[in-house]
Amino acid sequence: MQAAQLTHYQSDFKLAIRDIPTPTPSENEVLVQVKVAAVNPLEHLIGSGSVKLIQNYAMPLTMGNELAGIITAVGSAVSQFKVGDEVYARLPLTKIGAFAEYVVIDEQALALKPKHLDFAHSAAVPLTGLTAYQGFTEELAAQPGQSVMIPGGSGSFGQLAIPIAKALELTVMVSGNARGQKSATAMGVAQYFNYKEENYWETLAPVDYVIDTIGKSEFAHELSVLKSGGRLLSLRMGPNRRFAQQHQLSFLKTTLFSMAGAQLDRQAKKAGVQYHFIFVRSDGAQLAKITEIVERENIVPAIDPTEFSLAQVNEALDLVANGHPKGKVLIRF
Structure with missing residues (x-):
């Protein structure tokens, strides 16, 4: 082959x-x-x-x-x-x-x-769906009725993350381009911020969680909209000590990731929140649950x-x- x-x-x-x-x-x-x-x-x-x-x-x-x-x-x-x-x-x-x-x-x-x-x-x-599902249920430990903001959530990640969040009974806010507003609204987002017209961090009420899809350039804004004790999960910014400990990595790797993520952890601690990073794993049972959501919501x-x-x-x-x-x-x- x-x-x-x-x-x-x-x-x-x-x-x-x-x-x-x-x-x-x-x-x-x-x-x-x-x-x-x-x-x-x-x-x-x-x-x-x-x-x-x-x-x-x-x-x-x-x-x-x-x-x-x-x-x-x-x-x-x-x-x-x-x-x-x-x-x-x-x-x-x-x-x-x-x-x-x-x-x-x-x-x-x-x-x-x-x-x-x-x-x-x-x-x-699979990869996007599992990233969203594991992010909400494991890294954020999100509970029904809580709120999540997804900067840059009008893209392919948001297309699956929004309905999964709604299925978990979360209130979802998203920023993105004008093209993505109609579909995000149809999926049930509570607020949509067109990033060319408004800054979400100037008007958004504090939220329980943020999922970062953009990277370090957005970090300060994301921290500013979190409630005290909230959690920020990044798909882009890289691992830290918490990630190394969760994955039971060696002492050397834990030390390296602790150093690499130290600045992110310091900024998060100063804001009174936690910084998390996710590296999605395979899980057929979780993927079957995602399949149910995709079929029920007719997601394409x-x-x-x-x-x-x-x-x-x-x-x-x-x-x-x-x-x-x-x-x-x-x-x-």
Whole structure:
């Protein structure tokens, strides 16, 4: 089979298309024929070596974290799935490999794809959906009736985070561009701030939580709208001591992350809040709950219209890194 592989960490890495053996599933795994794989900023973090302190890989590495496809074989102990099932997944961080014609996946990482979505739109759900779900339920420990602000929430993250937050009975506020206002309002946001016309931090009542999708340039504004004791969860700014301790990392890595996140922690402490960082993991049971929300709300994720084959994987990566995609960038098999 063909696969797109990384041979070494490099800031301007390129993947090589290679012929490698088709894998055989172990007793708890299934073999999935990949129909569509999604391309994410995470690929750049992995390929450049930016996250090797969190997860270091042996080379060569078949890349790709997110997919939709069909099960073609099952291990002897697999109980939840059968040959022919149409599934999707955020692959386990320790065993990625979606940029290939076939991949073996532990059944605990899988879920049946949404019935109303094709493979392309299904492949756009798992990583973003799990990021939102784990962010709300684990990092923020959000409770019904509480409030969350998502700066930059009119994009692909908000498209799944807003309905998931509503399903968890949270009050949601979002800032974004004019184009995203109609869909965000239709999904039930309590307030929408067009960032070109108004500054949310000047009028927004204090909220329990903030999910940061923008980065350090927005940090001070995000801190200013949090209630005392609130929590800020970043998808962009990087890990800190809390992250290292939660993931039971080594003393050396904990020390390094403590140093890297020290300034963020100091600013958060001064504001009377907590800073959190998330690195989303695979979880088939959670993905099944997300599937229910996606089906119930009839969510159709945005996908970029540019079609890429596996041979064009580096062009797809470049679009994610340097272009302005109109939704999730996909590789179709």
